[in-house]
Amino acid sequence: MCCHDQYDVKKLEERPIGFFPYTELFSANNDSFPDIGEGCTEACKEKMIKLSRLVLTNYMNALSWYYHDVKIGTDYEYSDHSTYFGYIFDGIKYEQEYFDYTLEIKDNQIPDYEKVQQEKNKDKK
Numbered sequence: 001m002c003c004h005d006q007y008d009v010k011k012l013e014e015r016p017i018g019f020f021p022y023t024e025l026f027s028a029n030n031d032s033f034p035d036i037g038e039g040c041t042e043a044c045k046e047k048m049i050k051l052s053r054l055v056l057t058n059y060m061n062a063l064s065w066y067y068h069d070v071k072i073g074t075d076y077e078y079s080d081h082s083t084y085f086g087y088i089f090d091g092i093k094y095e096q097e098y099f100d101y102t103l104e105i106k107d108n109q110i111p112d113y114e115k116v117q118q119e120k121n122k123d124k125k
Contacts, residue, residue, distance in 0.1 A: 002039040009050050015108040017089045019058040020082075026056065062088075064113035065103040074098045 012018055025034060036045060065088070066081045079098040087094055093101045104111065 002041065002044050003037055004034055004040065004044050004048055007034070007047070007051055009047050009054070012051065012054050016054060016058050017105060017108050017110055019055045019062075020085055020089070022051065022055040023059050026052075058110050061110045061113045065110065068113070069100040069102055071098055071100065 007022075012022070034048065036048075062085055063081060066084045070079050070081075070084065074097060078095055083095070084099055087099070088101070088103055088105060091105070093099075
């Protein structure tokens with residue numbers, strides 16, 4: 001039995017916006033970080049590479065969209081990134097006084113922030 005058996009990478013591949021609960025794994029304060037250990041295999045290592053890349057890439061893109069969409073000078077108690085994530089992942093656009101909501105999630109995927117911005121800038125030229 002491997003300590004990584006509990007992580008469902010296929011489910012995350014099907015629904016990448018479900019990454020948020022996994023972000024705690026990568027916290028510097030996490031003493032139970034899922035390091036390779038007894039019972040792990042080469043397949044486990046590959047699985048954890050996929051999981052890490054999916055989680056961190058989606059987290060990076062979601063944070064970029066948050067910073068893009070959050071309005072400056074609003075009630076910061078309600079304009080935090082976890083509130084934004086909750087709204088966009090559920091397809092809800094509440095609290096429009098706090099966020100612009102330019103992010104469009106399609107097929108349960110967070111668009112790559114850099115690519116979208118490059119396309120927008122290319123169209124402006």
